Amino acid sequence: MLKSLFSGVSGLQSHQVAMDVESNNIANVNTVGFKYSRANFSDLLAQTKAIATAPQGQLGGKNPVQVGLGSTVSSMTRIFSQGSVQNSDKNTDVAIQGDGFYIVSPDGGNTYKYTRAGDFKFDAAGNFVDNNGFITQGWLRDPVTGKVDSTAPITDINIPPGLTTPAFASQEVVVKANLNSGPIVESMSPAYEVKSGSTNIQPAAVDANGNAIEAGNIGVMFNEVGEAFSIQENQGVWASFRNSEVVAGAVVANTALDMDFNVDPELGIAGNTVNVTAAAGATPAETANNYVAAINAKSSTTGVTASVDAAQVITLTNTNADASASHNIDFVVNTGSGIATASSVTAHRYQYNKTSAANTLGGDKTFTTTADLRKWLEDEARNQGGATNGITVAVNEQGKFEIQNPNSGVDDYDMNLKITAYTDKRTGTVVTENTRFTRNMEALNSVLPQASGGTAYSQSFNVATHSSSIDVFDSLGSKHTLRMEFRKTELDTSTGSTWDMLVTVPPPATIDTTAPLDEKRGSVRFNNDGSLATYNPPNISFSGNNGSAPDQQINLSFGTANAFDGMTSFDSRSATSGISQDGYTGGDLVGIRIDQSGTLVGSFSNGRSFGLAQIGMAKFTNNEGLSTEGGNIFIQTANSGDPIIGTAATAGRGFIQAAALEASNVDLSRALTQLIIIQRGFQANGKTITTSDQLLQTLIGLKQ
Incomplete structure (x- = not known):
């Protein structure tokens, strides 16, 4: 009889423990990051009244006869299921979606504690702490490399108040652009030359800013509406400045x-x-x-x-x-x-040739560039008169050939300018007319009387161009505009095209060691599939000449050779799709946000943002083996396994959601139902005791 009383008592004790556990769950229904527990019941040792016997002959075997001695709570199981993630208005709140724990330390990293509660904040010293004042552990930005190294040992996350970032001198400019390879362009500039004294024969051209560049190859030029001349070998025009006469x-x-x-x-x-x-x-x-x-x-x-x-x-x-x-x-x-024997009456041919040959007065001419054509036109125009005639041929700022008959020499003459198309129908050397080039030159046709000061103009010759610019920074954080201008200069049907490049900076900054110091020339060459072949120079040596560090090396990154990840040359509009550089001026910290990897990204007044620190996360083999210390804190035990520390969203660790908190995973409907079950169990065990008492009372009554 007494055994039933003790069984009832053990049942009451077990259910009391279960009641304590469930009450604790309900009490923490609004505790951030809380994981509920359950009490696991088990029976006690049983009293064996008869052991089991095996079958003997015709007699069957018997089962053991045992009387249980009650129940006990043998263990507690903490359930680490995911709590719901609730958005908050605090940008330093973080929630873990998945497995893992934040690491905090009360003693500068000598000991570690673990939590799922991501209600973090910065204290007065800039420490990233939880509600217990424990400092969150992670990795800090290396001031030398500017990177957060998550392979290094974890340490206290501390971001000093009033943090500033010094200026960072630009080290790389990355350009992604397309330079139009098609027969019709929208972006173009006139091709014109620098006049050199009275002779005006300097074979050079200048850009829109008056800077000298290489003379333009007519083979890649365009007319006024952006249509390519597409002039081929030996195409050209007949040109004469006066009637060609032979008097017997x-x-x-x-x-x-x-x-x-x-x-x-x-x-x-x-x-x-x-x-x-x-x-x-x-x-x-x-x-x-x-x-x-x-x-x-x-x-x-x-x-x-x-x-x-x-x-x-x-x-x-x-x-x-x-x-x-x-x-x-x-x-x-x-x-x-x-x-006279073997005399001839002729006009003069001016023919395009990629390897412009030596030319003589009074004969046919070959040309490659506007500079070639201008020079030979002027030489032949002067050859028609005496040594002192002042006729000039120039290419003006609109890219137009400009022929003037001034009153400047005793050997001037009446000019009758005639330009006509050139063709050659001989078998094996057939040359067709280049209509667009001819039309451009035919505009020169006019009569310029001697000493009239009259001027004739062709239509304009244009070069396909494109430009991009970006601000770069010196070591003091001062901005300097780096401008890149591209001009199409060569075309090879088998290999591709070449564009000249002019890189400039405004004075007093310099990027070259030879005059002019504020510009540097180079080229970009493309394959015939539009991919980048090569470019030069690969970098520039920049000096701000304002007290900043001199000879600042800035790499020019235009893409990978034979690839399409940078500059390209397709038959589509010239455009810059991306241009960036890595320099910046100094700035003050104005805000912090946290991304999914747990990186604390600082935003500075200079418009830059970069990682200042990264929250470390720990994962355990057996989460249920962790021991709780209160304050939403867990500590490692012998049965939890060692922490595996790393970054969020890697190696099975969950990702971090910023401006959010993980709610308690207590399910009130389940908890309240469990209360009823525990209550009924307790009541039933109480009935066991009262019933056993009545039986004992009856037994005692037998003595009476």
């Missing part, structure tokens, strides 16, 4: 002979020799007229006309007025005509 040095002979002349074979005319036969008994005047008639009969083909005066002196003229004519006539057999 003598009259037609009294006894004239036959005369032959050749039409220039560029027209591909079969049998291009023209024979003029002298009539028997004809007078010199009649023979001269025969010569003139024969030559003029071919004028539509040759572009050359002939006339004869009263003294039987023949004059041959080429006005370069007909683009479809040959422009040339060569006399090879002319005995008695008065015309």
Whole structure:
């Protein structure tokens, strides 16, 4: 009978413990980061009244006869299920979504404690602390590298009040841009030259700021509306400054002979020799007229006309007025005509050639750049007069060829400017007309009388351009505008294109060691698939000349060779899609936020943001083995395992959500239901005791 009383008592004791546990759960229903517990019941040793026996022959086996002696609470289990995450208005609140614990220390890192409660704040000394005043552990920013090294040992997180960041000199400029490779561009600049004294033959060009650059390659230039000339080898124009004339040095002979002349074979005319036969008994005047008639009969083909005066002196003229004519006539057999043997009447060809050859006065010319073409036009214009004529040819600031006939020399002459298209129909050397280039040059066609001061202009020649600029910083934090200008200069159908690059900074800053010191030249070359091939220079040596550190090396990062991760050259609009640099001026700390990795990111008054520290997190093999100390604190035990320390969202550790707190995981509906169960269990055990008491009372009554 007494055993039933003791069983009831043990049941009451066990349920009392369970009641204590559940009451504690309910009491912490609003405790941040709290994890509820449950009491685990187990029975006590049983009294064995009969042991079990095995089957014997025809007699079956018997089970043991045992009487239990009650119950006890053998263990407590803490449930580490995820609590709900609730947003807060405090940016230093953090919640863990997933496994892991924050690490705090009450003694500067000598001992560690662990918590799920992320209600952190900064104290007066800048320590990042919890509500117990324990300092949160993690990693601090290395002032040398500027990085937070999460592989180093953890330490107290401390961000001094009034933190400032010193200026950081720019070390890299990163550019991602496309330079238009197509036949039509929107971004372009005139190609023009620097005048050099009175001769004006300096083969250089300048940019929009008046800075000298290399003369532009006409092969990659554009007209006024952005259409590419796309000029090919040997394409060009006929150009003349006055009528080309040959006046016979003598009259037609009294006894004239036959005369032959050749039409220039560029027209591909079969049998291009023209024979003029002298009539028997004809007078010199009649023979001269025969010569003139024969030559003029071919004028539509040759572009050359002939006339004869009263003294039987023949004059041959080429006005370069007909683009479809040959422009040339060569006399090879002319005995008695008065015309010198092997004389010719010709205009002059100006043909594009990538390897512009040496040119001579009075002959055909080749050109590559605007500087070449300007020089040869001027040389030939002056060659038409005497040594002192003042005719000038320039390329002005609008990229237009400008021809002027001033009143500056005794050898000036009346200019009759004629530009016509050049073609060549000979088999194997067919050259078609370049319509856009011709149209640009034909605008020069005009009459400029001697000493008139008249000026003729072509249409403008333009170069595809693009520019980008960004502010860089010196060691004092002063800003300097770094400008990069790109101009298309070369095109190779097999390898790709090349763009010149001009990097400039405003004085007194310098980026080069040779004058001009405030600019540096280079180039960017692209493959024929638009990817970056190479670029130069890879860096600049910048000096602010304002007291800042000199020779500041700034790397220019335009992308990876043969890749499309930086600068490209596709048939699309020139545009800069990204440009950045890593320098900044000094600034004061104005705010802190925490990201999902637990990094405390500081925002400074200079507009920069970077990680100042990172919260460390610990993970245990057995969370249930941790021991609680109160104040939302857990400590390591022999059965929890050692902490595995690392960053949030790595190696099974949960990520951190800022401006939020993890609520208690106590479920009130479950807890209140459990209270009823515990209450009924307690009541039932109480009934066990009262019933056993009544039985004992009956037993005692037997004595009476």
